[in-house]
Amino acid sequence: MAETTHTATRTLRTAELALLGGDRTVPKDSDGGTWPVVTADDERAVLRVLRDGPLNAASPGEPEIGRLEAAWAEATGTRHCVAVASGTVALHLALRGCGIGPGDEVVVPALTMNATAHAVHAAGGTAVFGDIEPGTYNLDPRSAAAATGPRTAALLPVHLHGLPADMPALRRLAERLDVPVVEDAAQAHGARLEGRRAGALGTAGCFSLHPHKNLPTCGEGGLITTDDDELHERLVSLRNFGERAPVGARTYISHHAAFNARMAPVAAAFTHSQLARFDDYARRREPGIRAFLDRLAQLPGLGVPRIPAGRTHAWHILRLMPQPEALGLGPEHRTGLRAALHRALRAEGVPVSQYQVAPLPAHPAFRPADMTEADALDWVAERFPVTTAVVDGSLCLQRRHLDPAAGPLLAGYADAFEKVWRHLDLIRQMARSRPAPGWRDALRKG
């Protein structure tokens, strides 16, 4: 009898939401979910540079930078690759290399990391914004076209979260305007569109090697890919004080205004070592993520990422979009629903988070200068309805799923979602009774 009561209590505790005192679905310290995965090979690669040098990319004969560049050019199917100090620097140099400067406007999606727009401004240009598409979260070509004007000098689509943007449509727009397309592929290493890899889909492709990225480094780093020989030459020069690429020794004569944007050889050696496992990791990661998203796609009122035909996803970030209307709530409950799910899922051990808390055009750095704050925020709400709904309503999973051994962990996350979905009445009640802060509040706080 005591045993039966004990079993019944345990079943009750497992069924009860962790938020209300039930058991967590995903135990603390679950295996898998480490990123980046650092192996003895990576350590040896770094130690080799530390012991033998040279430690600086400008030293004559330094081999690590060129080795990484050649490998990434081959991996992306491009003629050239230039290693630089970070993904932001990659974007900045690619824009400068394409001739972007003061007076120029560059079209950027309203949902992206702030680095995308900062790179434009650092080049002396101005970021103008297009809204995103629902489901892919990438720049909407029609909205991008609406943002263009006589000053448009480049398009800067982002392959957000690892999914290539609609490059065929964006390239058509760029051809009509006779401007270059620079890819922000910071999150999309290895993703493909119609067989071609991200980084080979525009005039230049820019990658981040931040340790949280799919191809990480130990510190900071970035890569620029291009098929254009002249652009390549300019990028090599812009990376190093505007000096010409050394054939023999450096001349220390600057031909362009530029700065030191070089990557460290230690960082290049680490990334080159990681690159040896990159395809294998991507292959092993895929089934766990697919199985996770397939299970989530069965839950009513939960949107999973949409992958249009002809594209592959690098799964850098998994964005999930609860749909208030499908769950019997109004659009006014969007932030409340997100917050209720956030609380319930985190209590179960699922590390959901928000990725971007406000549309980029609403940030003080990028708002139209001729509007009051109130007018600017109303303008953003009206002009970027998809971005504002996505920022307010969605939840993301970052990083842990990048571990190729994260399949069982993701299965646990799916169990947690299913459990929370068995308590939708409570979630609805929480969403209705507790209005949660949205993007306007985030801006006020920031």
Ligand SMILES: Cc1ncc(COP(=O)(O)O)c(C=O)c1O
């Ligand atoms: C979309 C996007 N663009 C640009 C960057 C900037 O890269 P980094 O952090 O290497 O400067 C990042 C990364 O954080 C990013 O996610």
